[in-house]
Amino acid sequence: MPQTTASDRVHRLVPSPAGRTHLVEQGTGPLVLLVHGFPESWYSWRRQLPALAAAGYRAVAVDVRGYGRSSRPAEVDAYRMLELVADNVAVVEALGERSAVIVGHDWGATIAATSALLRPDVFSAVGLLSVPYTPPGGPRPSEVFAAMGGPEEFYVSYFQEPGRAEAEIEPDVRGWLAGFYAALSADTMPPPGAPDPHFVGAGGTLRDRFPAGRLPAWLGEDELDVYAAEFERTGLTGALNRYRTMDRDWADLADVHGAPVTQPSLFVGGGLDASTTWLADAIEAYPTTLPGLTASHLLDGCGHWIQQERPELVSTLLTEWLAEVAPRR
DSSP states (O other), rough: OOOOGGGGOEEEEEEEEEEEEEHHHHHHHSSSEOOOOTTTGGGGTTTHHHHHHHTTTTEEEETTHHHSSSSOOOOOOGGHHHHHHHHHHHHHHHHHSOOOEEEEHHHHHHHHHHHHOOOOOOOOOOOOSSSSOSSSSSSSSSHHHTTTTTTEEEHHHHHTTTHHHHHHHHHHHHHHHHHHHHTSSSSSSSSSTTTTTTEEEETTOOOGSSSOOOOOOOOHHHHHHHHHHHHHHHHHHHTTTTGGHHHHHHTTTTTGOOOOOOOOOEEEETOOOHHHHHHHHHHHHHHHHHHEEEEEEEETOSSSHHHHHHHHHHHHHHHHHHHHHHHHO
């Protein structure tokens, strides 16, 4: 296999419904579109780009609308799932391709799954990292989240009020990001029985429950600087607006409530990640909701940021799966 390095990465801006999408690409071959989650950027795929390129794929990591160098519309409704799906389709077209495999992490997993659900003509297979697929539908999301936590407030509800989380995060973006990443990483997350960092106590902030003074092993100071510099430049509103459109998504996707994703699919989650433990029923439902599932992996002792906590293993799992669902031409 050819050897690739960071110097082989190419940054591009391509037209999208929001204005433009920033992407980073590496390699040639079948297109693999990589979609990040919150609060990240294309940079969260920095270890997978060269690995996929070396395996014979055209790996493309985007900055999702509202992040990094991609456009940041002012209107909250501009961050609806339908808009993000349209952005992904536009990227494929701008790159001169007709189809792609799409892989997402965290919010990116939900964006990837919805892209595959709504545009099976474009997205031939879907990989989901950390967040299991749950079909659209069920009760209204804001009502579900408001009922969680009893006297405490679930972080999603906390994020939904415009300006509230920004007031906590933006005075010290770097420190807040360090704490948030640490809170969900296997080697630095609070021990069992400690206050849960996914919830806000009465009159408090999310940061009150973050670990302090220690970065997770996967995150160096220079890497943290990259993330912090982007959010210090852009602010957090574009990223947080994804949480603020969840009820609108629920209505927009009414026609596909309960629908399965039928393309070949992959799931990889962290054994210590709340996303996989809370949504264990969703994983058990995969024979119905992901009938095309070809592989599912739970990584023991791994937290939420799996492609950064276990970069080599995740890259291997992705390339092995891609060899089955998108063989090199």
